[in-house]
Amino acid sequence: MPALYVKPTPPTDDKRWKIVETRMRRMGDRPEALIEALHAAQEAFGFLDEGALLYVGDTLGVPHSRVYGVATFYSFFTLRPQGEHTCVVCTGTACYINGAKAILAGLERDLGVRPKQTTADGKVSVLTARCVGACSLAPAVIVDGEVQGKANAGDLVARLEAM
Numbered sequence: 001m002p003a004l005y006v007k008p009t010p011p012t013d014d015k016r017w018k019i020v021e022t023r024m025r026r027m028g029d030r031p032e033a034l035i036e037a038l039h040a041a042q043e044a045f046g047f048l049d050e051g052a053l054l055y056v057g058d059t060l061g062v063p064h065s066r067v068y069g070v071a072t073f074y075s076f077f078t079l080r081p082q083g084e085h086t087c088v089v090c091t092g093t094a095c096y097i098n099g100a101k102a103i104l105a106g107l108e109r110d111l112g113v114r115p116k117q118t119t120a121d122g123k124v125s126v127l128t129a130r131c132v133g134a135c136s137l138a139p140a141v142i143v144d145g146e147v148q149g150k151a152n153a154g155d156l157v158a159r160l161e162a163m
């Protein structure tokens, strides 16, 4: 007799879980949906906490070790609460050689924030990504989901400070 399947329940009764649940169901609740499901959870909640990782893993039948592996491997996933705004600095090759390092140095110098950190006032979280697909505009940053090419530290800091 097959074991009785009990559908995992979301970690909280927050309505945003419905969005995540629907996304997973559309993908057939299969292990292949892991990255998309983690994206859905992060979009809905801003970051992935332990409850989210375990719930997604259980629903899709993915071992927790793998879920953690994926969530920590890809730099677009974040396991901490984020600030009001997000600034992703691309550190892929094209961006790196065109100034990403100087941008990160500027953010640290002027806003006191390093990658995977949030400014002390909780306003801006800084993340890095390996390549955001805008190499011809290198160095690229993404502020609140909007790609900005030919970025420089001075303009970026001014923009973030004005937010």
Ligand code: FES
Pocket (backbone or CB within 6 Å): 090, 091, 092, 093, 094, 095, 096, 130, 131, 132, 133, 134, 135, 136, 138, 139, 140
């Ligand atoms: S390396 Fe930065 S967009 Fe490709």
